[in-house]
Amino acid sequence: MTYDLILRGGRVIDPSQKLDAMTDVAFAAGKVARLGTGLQGDAKTDVRDVSGRIVTPGLIDLHTHVYWGGTSLGIDAEDFCRRSGVTTCIDTGSAGPGNFAGFRKHVIERSAVRILAYLHVSFAGIYAFSPRIMVGESEEIRLMAPIDAAEVANANRDVIVGIKVRVGARASGRSGTVPLDVALQVAEEVGLPVMAHIDEPPPSYEEVLARLRPGDVLTHAFRPFPNSPATAQGTVKRAVIEARQRGVLFDIGHGKGSFAFKTARAMLANGFRPDTISSDVHALCINGPAFDQVTTMSKFLCLGVPLNDVIAASTVNAAFAVKRPELGSLKPGSVGDATILSVNEGRFDFVDVVGEHLTGDRRIASEGVVIAGRWWHPQPHPAA
Numbered sequence: 328m329t330y331d332l333i334l335r336g337g338r339v340i341d342p343s344q345k346l347d348a349m350t351d352v353a354f355a356a357g358k359v360a361r362l363g364t365g366l367q368g369d370a371k372t373d374v375r376d377v378s379g380r381i382v383t384p385g386l387i388d389l390h391t392h393v394y395w396g397g398t399s400l401g402i403d404a405e406d407f408c409r410r411s412g413v414t415t416c417i418d419t420g421s422a423g424p425g426n427f428a429g430f431r432k433h434v435i436e437r438s439a440v441r442i443l444a445y446l447h448v449s450f451a452g453i454y455a456f457s458p459r460i461m462v463g464e465s466e467e468i469r470l471m472a473p474i475d476a477a478e479v480a481n482a483n484r485d486v487i488v489g490i491k492v493r494v495g496a497r498a499s500g501r502s503g504t505v506p507l508d509v510a511l512q513v514a515e516e517v518g519l520p521v522m523a524h525i526d527e528p529p530p531s532y533e534e535v536l537a538r539l540r541p542g543d544v545l546t547h548a549f550r551p552f553p554n555s556p557a558t559a560q561g562t563v564k565r566a567v568i569e570a571r572q573r574g575v576l577f578d579i580g581h582g583k584g585s586f587a588f589k590t591a592r593a594m595l596a597n598g599f600r601p602d603t604i605s606s607d608v609h610a611l612c613i614n615g616p617a618f619d620q621v622t623t624m625s626k627f628l629c630l631g632v633p634l635n636d637v638i639a640a641s642t643v644n645a646a647f648a649v650k651r652p653e654l655g656s657l658k659p660g661s662v663g664d665a666t667i668l669s670v671n672e673g674r675f676d677f678v679d680v681v682g683e684h685l686t687g688d689r690r691i692a693s694e695g696v697v698i699a700g701r702w703w704h705p706q707p708h709p710a711a
């Protein structure tokens with residue numbers, strides 16, 4: 328077999344196959360072709376020495392906003408992926424059924440990186456999110472578009488992985504949980520999961536969780552008070568434990584206002600880890616406090632979550648949430664995406680959304696990105 332690319336000499340950490348070993352990874356025809364030591368290419372094979380580095384399945388950021396230009400909160404997906412080692416951005420509700428076509432044509436189809444999307448149930452998605460203009464798209468009930476959302480979701484099954492809704496005092500105002508109920512009806516109709524955003528009450532964390540079904544995702548799960556999953560005494564709220572037992576997934580979605588070290592410490596002290604670690608990167612948090620995916624992952628590493636589990640939360644677990652098992656894995660036959668990471672030691676300053684600082688001893692950095700079996704960053708692959 329002829330390989331397009333061989334990553335040679337790295338430490339491969341792939342939680343999807345419980346693998347943590349020094350081995351080469353070979354790619355062919357856009358997919359992972361083979362794992363093993365001493366893999367040999369031919370004259371056309373791009374061989375990259377990644378010794379001293381960690382090779383993981385291509386990182387999946389389960390919560391991003393990459394409808395650049397079409398929405399005020401959107402950032403450039405390719406720039407973001409270069410800096411953070413992400414190969415798959417899951418956009419969460421930037422677009423609704425009224426403007427999804429533009430997102431697909433102008434961004435998703437033009438990007439070198441993989442973009443999948445949760446479609447917002449509100450007609451124009453998150454349309455008014457900027458430093459001076461902030462209008463909750465779930466507040467006006469006339470914007471709820473269940474019929475259009477079902478039509479658009481069904482017409483774009485190749486890239487739409489679920490239905491997004493934002494509820495909370497800021498996002499849904501007096502409409503409370505009603506937008507979530509509409510989103511759940513759409514999700515039920517098209518057979519996809521919901522991702523629910525939560526901010527300040529009302530509704531309460533418990534009210535939102537009570538509505539979610541197995542496989543649905545609660546994002547902003549480790550919020551600060553109010554609507555924190557931890558009690559004032561530092562235990563995990565009963566409703567949170569029950570929802571996990573029922574199969575509800577808990578996503579970080581760091582963002583500008585949705586992740587606190589205090590909450591994370593309480594949850595982790597009780598053995599409650601997030602299912603997925605995501606940045607919720609958007610225009611108002613990309614320059615801090617979220618920055619990017621590797622920074623968000625580093626925070627969990629410094630809070631004591633083992634590296635392999637941090638990687639699982641950004642690869643196989645995220646692939647599970649979006650029901651795309653061909654992603655987030657280096658099993659032969661999987662999509663040929665990989666990320667090359669380093670873990671640097673030193674003293675690093677991290678900050679959360681309430682301004683608490685944490686001095687960490689390690690920091691994960693992106694050293695390279697492979698997309699569809701080709702080296703994509705930092706050095707352009709020579710023209711074939």
Ligand SMILES: [Zn+2]
Nearest residue numbers: 390419582607
């Ligand atoms: Zn978001």
